[in-house]
Amino acid sequence: MNVKLFLILLALFVFASPIFAQTGASESHLQWVAITSGFSMAIASAGCGLAQAKATAAAAEGMGRNPGASAAIRFALLLGLVLIESLALYTLVIIFAKVK
Numbered sequence: 001m002n003v004k005l006f007l008i009l010l011a012l013f014v015f016a017s018p019i020f021a022q023t024g025a026s027e028s029h030l031q032w033v034a035i036t037s038g039f040s041m042a043i044a045s046a047g048c049g050l051a052q053a054k055a056t057a058a059a060a061e062g063m064g065r066n067p068g069a070s071a072a073i074r075f076a077l078l079l080g081l082v083l084i085e086s087l088a089l090y091t092l093v094i095i096f097a098k099v100k
Contacts, residue, residue: 037095044091051084 059077063070 041088041091041095044088048084048088052081055080055084 055077059073062073066073
């Protein structure tokens with residue numbers, strides 16, 4: 001698992017290196033901000049989607065195994081889904097704050 005994580009981080013650093021190159025035009029900077037904003041929103045949305053799917057599946061399995069605790073499980077699920085969804089909303093707010 002550590003090798004896989006290392007390769008992913010290495011690939012991110014290799015592809016991110018042109019972003020830090022010095023340019024003379026400020027419009028090029030705005031172009032990169034728009035592109036990286038799109039990628040960041042895509043990554044945040046993918047992470048939120050995977051986390052919400054896993055949380056919902058775990059809650060459904062928990063309610064199926066113990067129907068008496070379904071009220072507590074449902075409350076924990078809703079609280080978790082709200083916190084997971086806030087990640088995507090915070091990313092969206094940061095994107096609009098940077099692209100002004």
